[in-house]
Structures are given as structure tokens and as C-alpha cells.
């Protein structure tokens with residue numbers, strides 16, 4: 001769809017009155033009186049013409065594999081994907097570098113054969129040849145910039161997709177440990193550092209590197225002893241300084257990468273946590289904390305700035321000393337008649353041409369060091385192995401009855417400190433098990449293990465006799481649906497959110513889910529019905545409605561097994577009853593593991609298990625457990641006394 005159809009309201013929406021309708025739409029919406037209320041008639045033709053010119057973006061064919069990335073990431077692997085562009089860029093670089101060197105030679109011809117010899121045709125020839133070389137250089141430069149720009153755009157696009165696919169593959173443990181801001185830095189700033197190097201840096205590197213080689217050869221050709229003396233004065237100090245810079249910049253740019261990742265992390269967390277920060281009156285403290293991370297970034301930049309401040313002028317001084325020595329030695333040779341003035345001029349120009357690239361290379365080397373640091377970080381990310389992996393040769397899980405068996409299972413986020421120990425539990429197809437127990441006992445952990453968001457450290461979990469680790473992740477996740485404790489809604493329409501797990505779901509399935517979970521009135525109330533756009537993270541709907549949408553999502557997905565981590569946030573009584581009714585409808589005929597934070601939910605389950613101290617302490621029906629007078633009976637009595645108070 002074009003951006004105009006989506007953003008400023010193409011035809012086809014319902015009558016609009018709310019904020020979303022106000023964002024666009026023709027016809028009825030145009031008269032709604034809000035700003036941006038549709039497309040004014042005088043602009044309609046222009047907008048239609050623009051829409052017609054919108055490029056068509058086909059759905060890219062990006063293969064997604066569950067197998068982890070090899071982590072092999074080199075600059076060459078990024079560039080070699082498009083050999084045509086690479087060869088064109090390399091050829092243009094070569095041409096440009098050679099053409100650039102013809103200038104001083106033509107000046108020498110003009111001086112010695114034209115001016116010196118009073119020969120006008122030679123002078124004209126030198127001038128015309130100079131002009132031609134300038135035009136050709138510009139042409140080669142244009143081709144080089146275009147080719148390397150395209151090459152880098154493709155390479156970074158591929159890299160971004162590759163990293164993103166890897167992020168999608170990584171397991172929950174990665175996201176628990178790694179800060180979102182750090183991952184964001186990898187995807188933005190680090191990739192940009194590489195893009196910068198690939199688009200301009202490499203070509204410039206080659207041009208200047210080649211220039212230095214050609215200039216050295218030309219200097220030697222003009223006068224061997226003069227060239228050797230000059231280069232000996234210049235090259236060794238330059239090499240020593242560059243070696244120092246390489247070492248210092250390596251450390252400095254890595255520190256800079258880490259500091260910017262820290263800055264992004266704090267920024268992301270502050271944006272997500274803005275409500276809590278405001279509510280707890282911690283804005284001033286947060287500004288201080290941000291000052292600290294910004295300060296760390298400043299220090300890192302200051303450090304690299306200091307390194308550059310030594311290296312840049314250092315190379316300049318070496319170059320200028322070289323030129324001074326050349327003037328002295330070369331001037332004496334001219335006086336002795338062993339060198340012409342034209343040759344000395346060309347020599348000076350060439351030596352200057354030798355130093356210009358050195359100056360440029362300093363800058364490029366800085367870019368290179370930044371990109372190298374970024375590449376190291378990205379390589380590290382790509383080498384992160386997902387904790388939950390698909391086994392080679394895993395089979396698709398056949399349509400499941402939904403019988404579950406947890407066998408002698410032990411698991412700990414830190415294997416040295418198990419959260420669950422030797423747990424054994426059999427769940428019949430269609431049975432609903434409610435998991436209750438004190439906070440932190442491991443109920444949600446058990447649910448996550450059944451959904452294979454983590455793998456047990458020992459023992460196994462089987463669905464219809466298949467170990468979860470033996471079946472493909474895709475087939476497993478299609479048949480085991482998860483309703484997390486905090487439902488996450490995406491910025492998009494209500495329909496997109498409900499059909500999230502099954503984007504190709506027919507309209508009838510979506511409507512059936514809406515009715516089943518009791519979302520009909522929300523849909524009817526919303527200005528565009530199912531096409532109403534929700535705000536980021538579903539902030540435009542109530543917490544109860546968010547839970548209902550999450551339930552509708554699983555309804556549409558139609559899994560055989562449902563793992564439901566009941567939300568702990570309490571709702572008002574009416575919403576509570578609506579959510580409970582929706583859960584009942586969802587679980588009908590399905591195997592279910594329910595992490596029940598409210599014992600009213602547990603009461604309705606076929607069986608209740610009490611998880612405590614790393615294992616299942618009690619299990620049975622609600623009535624049996626009450627009659628037994630154990631843990632559950634005590635919990636229930638406490639809960640009842642609180643709810644009836």
C-alpha cells in the first residue's frame with residue numbers, strides 16, 4: 001500500500017470521528033474539522049498522480065532458517081556479494097589514481113619542454129593533456145562513487161537483515177541478559193560505521209594507497225638518490241607513528257563503541273520506563289544518571305580525539321620536514337646542474353602528492369578503526385548461539401492430541417542453582433492444569449519450559465511422545481500457543497494484532513475470536529472497527545482489553561496446547577469476569593497449563609498443582625486438595641478471606 005493510502009487516509013475507511021479518523025480519509029472524514037482531515041479536492045489529482053508514481057516494493061524473499069549464523073563476518077564477505085559492482089569500483093579507482101598522477105608530469109613537460117625551450121606547441125599540448133586528464137579523473141571518480149555507494153548500500157542492507165534474522169533466532173535468555181539499547185547500537189551506529197567505510201573509505205584507501213605506490217615509483221624514476229634520501233627521512237617515522245596510532249585507536253574506538261551502547265541503553269530504558277520514573281519522582285536522578293553515561297561517551301570521544309590530535313599533526317610535521325629537506329638537497333642539485341627546475345618542481349609536487357594521501361589515510365584509518373571495532377562487536381553478536389536450537393534433522397510435530405509428559409526435569413537459569421528439580425508431571429490431552437504456588441516458586445518457568453522458550457538442564461518434556469527438542473521449532477510453536485503475563489501489542493490495527501500468529505487467517509476466524517473473547521463492544525466502539533490503529537504497545541486500549549486481545553490472538557492461532565501465564569495486574573470486577581470467561585472459552589477442548597495467580601482461575605481447572613521449593617508439592621482436583629487440608633487449602637483459605645473481606 002502506498003504511504004498516502006495508509007497515512008493520510010485513502011478511500012475505503014469507515015466514517016471517522018475519533019483521532020484516528022481525523023488523521024485522514026476522504027469524504028465524510030474531510031469534514032471532521034480536525035487538522036489533516038483528508039485530502040483537499042484541489043490536491044486530490046496531484047496526490048493520485050504521486051501515488052501512481054510510488055515505486056512498488058515487492059515482498060522481499062528473505063529465507064529464514066532456524067540454524068544459527070556461522071558468525072563469519074569479514075569486510076571481504078560484505079563486499080564480495082556483488083562482484084560486478086566491486087570490479088567496476090576497483091577499475092574506476094585504479095583509473096582515478098593513475099590519472100591523478102599525470103598532473104605533475106604534465107607540469108614538468110610544460111616547464112622544461114614548453115616554457116624552458118620556448119616551444120609553444122609543447123606548452124599547448126601539456127595544457128590540453130592536463131585538461132583532458134582532469135575531465136577523465138572526474139568521470140572515473142563519478143563512476144567510482146556511484147559503484148561503491150551502491151555496493152555499500154547493498155552490503156549494509158544484507159548485513160542488517162542478517163543481524164536482524166539472527167536476533168529473531170536468539171532465545172529468551174539473550175534478551176534477558178543483553179540490554180535492548182546495546183542491541184540497538186549494533187543495528188544502528190555499528191552498521192553505520194561499516195557503511196561509511198564501505199561507501200567511501202575503501203575506495204579512498206585504494207586511491208591513496210595506489211597514489212603512494214605510484215608516486216614512490218615516479219620519485220625513484222626521477223632521481224634514485226634523491227628519492228631514497230627523502231623517503232628514508234619520511235617513511236620510518238611515519239611507520240612508527242602509525243603503529244602507535246593503530247594500537248591506541250584500537251582500544252579507543254572499542255571504548256567508544258561500548259560507551260555509545262551504554263548511552264543507547266540508558267536512553268531506551270528511560271523511554272520505556274518514563275511512567276515509573278515520573279510516578280516515583282526520579283526525573284532528576286535519571287538526568288544525573290544520563291549525564292554519567294553521556295560523560296562516559298564524551299570521555300571516550302575525548303580519548304580518540306587526543307589520539308587523532310597526535311597522529312594528524314605528527315604526520316604533517318614529518319611531511320613538511322621531508323619537503324624542506326627535499327628543497328635543500330634538490331635545490332643544490334639544480335644549482336649543480338644535475339637536476340632541471342621542471343624536475344625539481346615535479347618532484348616537489350609528487351612529494352606533496354605523496355603526503356596528501358597520508359593525511360587522507362589518517363582520516364580513513366580513523367574510519368577504518370571505527371569500522372573494525374564495529375565489525376568485532378557485530379561478529380560477537382552473530383556468534384551468539386541461541387540457547388534453544390533446532391536439532392539438525394528435527395521432524396515436524398504431527399498434528400498433536402496434546403498429551404504432555406514432563407519427565408525428571410531439572411532446570412535453572414543458572415544451572416548451578418536449579419529453580420525446578422526432578423519435576424515429573426503427566427497431563428492428559430484436553431486437560432487443564434492450574435499451577436499455583438508462592439511468588440518466585442517457578443510456575444512461569446515451568447510454563448516457559450513447556451513452550452520451549454528454554455530447554456531443561458536434564459530430563460525431558462514430551463508432547464504426544466515427541467521430545468520437544470526433536471521437533472522443528474516452527475511446528476511446535478504452531479501447536480503450542482502462549483499467552484504471556486504481560487500481553488504485548490504492536491503498533492498496527494486491531495485486526496493485525498489479533499491475527500498476529502496467523503496473518504493469513506480468514507476474516508471469519510478473526511470475527512469468531514473477537515466474539516469468543518468478548519471484544520465485540522471494543523470493535524464496535526472503535527472508529528474504524530477492526531481496522532482501528534492501536535498505539536505503540538497498545539497504550540490506547542485498557543489493560544483488560546489488552547489481555548482480551550492477547551487471548552483472541554491465541555484463539556485465531558488455534559493451537560492444541562495453550563500455556564497461559566495469567567496476568568498479575570488486577571482488573572475491576574467486570575473486566576475480571578470478562579477475562580475469566582474468555583479464558584474458559586479459549587481452553588475448551590485444549591490441553592492447558594495455566595499459571596494461576598488468582599485462585600478463582602485455579603478452582604475451575606481439572607487439576608491443580610502446587611509448585612514450591614523447586615518441585616510439585618501437591619496435586620489433585622480443587623476439591624481433593626481442599627479436603628486434604630495441605631498447602632493449597634491454606635492458600636485458598638487465605639485468598640478467600642481476602643476476597644470476601
Ligand SMILES: Nc1ncnc2c1ncn2[C@@H]1O[C@H](COP(=O)(O)OP(=O)(O)OP(=O)(O)O)[C@@H](O)[C@H]1O
Pocket residue numbers: 176413414419437438439440441442443444445446595
Ligand atoms: N530470566 C531469569 N534469569 C534468572 N532468574 C530468573 C529468570 N526468570 C526468573 N528467574 C528466577 O527464577 C525463579 C522462578 O521464577 P518464576 O518467574 O518462574 O516464578 P513464579 O512462580 O512464576 O513467580 P510469580 O508468581 O511471582 O510470577 C525466581 O526466583 C526468579 O527470580
